[in-house]
Amino acid sequence: MKVCMTTTRIEQIRQTLGQEIWIEGWLYNKRSSGGIQFLQVRDGSGIIQGVVTKKNEKNFLLAERLTQESSIRVKGIAKEDPRSPTGYELSIQEIELVHLAEEYPITPKDHGTGFLMDNRHLWMRSSKQVPVLRIRHEVMQAIRDYFNEHGFIATESPILTGVSVEGTTTLFGVDYFGEKAFLSQSGQLYLEATAMALGRVYWIGPTFRAEQSKTRKHLTEFWMAEAEVAYFDHEDNLRLQEDLVKYIIGRVIQNKLPDLKALDRDISKLEKIIAESFARVTYKQAIDLLNEKGMGKSWGDDFGAPDEEAISDHFKKPVFIEKFPAVMKAFYMEPDPENQELVKAADLIAPEGYGEIIGGSERISNKELLLKKLEEHKLPREPYEWYIDLRKYGSVPHAGFGMGVERTVAWITGVTHLRECIPFPRQLHRLTP
RNA sequence: UCCUGGGUAGCUCAAUGGCAGAGCAUCCGGCUGUUAACCGGAGGGUUGGUGGUUCGAGUCCACCCCCAGGAGCCA
Incomplete structure (x- = not known):
């Protein structure tokens, strides 16, 4: 029985290549370079890199505002791409902001175990x-x-x-x-x-x-x-x-x-x-x-x-x-x-x-x-x-x-x-x- | 419980007993293929607590608190 009809889990991404899909998750990390932004989206089953360019101004401006661990729904089409860290990439057509996360304490840099344990959740x-x-x-x-x-x-x-x-x-x-x-x-x-x-x-x-x-x-x-x-x-x-x-x-x-x-x-x-x-x-x-x-x-x-x-x-x-x-x-x-x-x-x-x-x-x-x-x-x-x-x-x-x-x-x-x-x-x- | 090493910015760490610093994060700006992106700028501190030594303590001494690693015991 298929429980979630509308969204795709990232671990299933291979079976959806070329199709329009929705992913529901959180922004794991973000990198940008002028007119292009790369959103690392995780959903618990995996991580996929989404791409947003300036051509879609609404998405681009929203993506610029997104903070680490903000929850988002994204619509797009996945394809294989060796330039993506995970091998697959989602060209994003639409971003829905569910919640804009406050400043996230765990940054992509090193942390000590005491701090990580305090933030185990x-x-x-x-x-x-x-x-x-x-x-x-x-x-x-x-x-x-x-x-x-x-x-x-x-x-x-x-x-x-x-x-x-x-x-x-x-x-x-x-x-x-x-x-x-x-x-x-x-x-x-x-x-x-x-x-x-x-x-x-x-x-x-x-x-x-x-x-x-x-x-x-x-x-x-x-x-x-x-x-x-x-x-x-x-x-x-x-x-x-x-x-x-x-x-x-x-x-x-x-x-x-x-x-x-x-x-x-x-x-x-x-x-x-x-x-x-x-x-x-x-x-x-x-x-x-x-x-x-x-x-x-x-x-x-x-x-x-x-x-x-x-x-x-x-x-x-x-x-x-x-x-x-x-x-x-x-x-x-x-x-x-x-x-x-x-x-x-x-x-x-x-x-x-x-x-x-x-x-x-x-x-x-x-x-x-x-x-x-x-x-x-x-x-x-x-x-x-x-x-x-x-x-x-x-x-x-x-x-x-x-x-x-x-x-x-x-x-x-x-x-x-x-x-x-x-x-x-x-x-x-x-x-x- | 015992032994060892620590506690400085939100985080990770610097700082001969002599002006409190950097990177990341945050905010502002730049960049159309980033890979913990990068480049420029800004804000951010009761140095774990109490007492002591000293002209002067983040730094030295005493006690306390907290954290990490290990031992014993066990899965």
Whole structure:
């Protein structure tokens, strides 16, 4: 169904060459040279250069008045033109001014990040931010399509919770009618319940971490794509994750190639990801590898950002790190039968220094073991009663994972900072806009 | 929370302890193929705050506020 009958979107311009069309958008930039003016018009789907000459005096005078980011409708005929920065050019027949913009704070010159973040609501209009947000959309849609096509049911987890998933992470507390509640840091526990009802479930939702982290790889509010599958084990889990990640990248290459190019992304690196198997190392092998590289690691150490980067640089492809010592990880993870000190968990580290994008594990299905682990982690039993119930009534082996959407988007787009991968980032000391 | 670097025009940045500057943006003028267009002109400042040193502080000292980068933790 065609919803907008009268206007053409710039991304469709190729199909309208030679025809009279209307474009509705904003003036991105303007250049002029005496009797000719070049209007860079953007509409969210792309940018096209429009040309106005003195021959049409009414348009010419109006174009002279136009300010950066003024909203306009323009009528014209598009054609290919190598002199245009985008390859296509619109010879403008008519300009309708919708709103004359006031002095726009973001100029075509350099700006600092603090200023851009203060103006995030405007910054997102710029030529780099638009493709990133369009790719984010494609990633989200690809995740939904992948799961939907594989028999998963989308089930939503609550945002307001009375229980923390891991107990260790700092949570945002809220007052819930006089009771203490928290903003969810993961939907996993709830997904385990819905997986027992529906078999295979997923959801994409916001998660909140009140950690005082202040780096390019952290947000206090970020989106996680989580999946949970009944009768799944650790191996199944890793296979699913690899297949999903490859599918997402394939979809972005297929549908958002112009945006990747606009971001100067090295597409051959992404194509290589799809073509090859991901690397796999155990925690122990990773420790040994880091020691070979002289990073002085010993058993029980966690991996920091420099460690992850060294590991991913070594393989130059996504790498699963699996079989972590149980003491380092969450209470609900299934021990490795070959070594009870380890758990059947894995982190997926993205290449090119983008860090961990997925964390997953097989979950404990035995009630007594779960109770023992809760105790070892010094967690109270009472808020977990419903979770323990899942191990009382038809418990099955099951596994799942959570993927950080922004980190995945950052990796695919080649953007170095997570704040550019979400429309309105929430960071330490940054709550507006 | 800790470490490091910053805060000067709307923005990005200059300025030996000695008259507060440039580019972009804005306004005025010029140019019929611009590519962050270019050329000429104009307006625009409580140098983050408080206190101190000094004949004199944007610059030095103390405390505070704010921003950025990184660490830890994590996705």
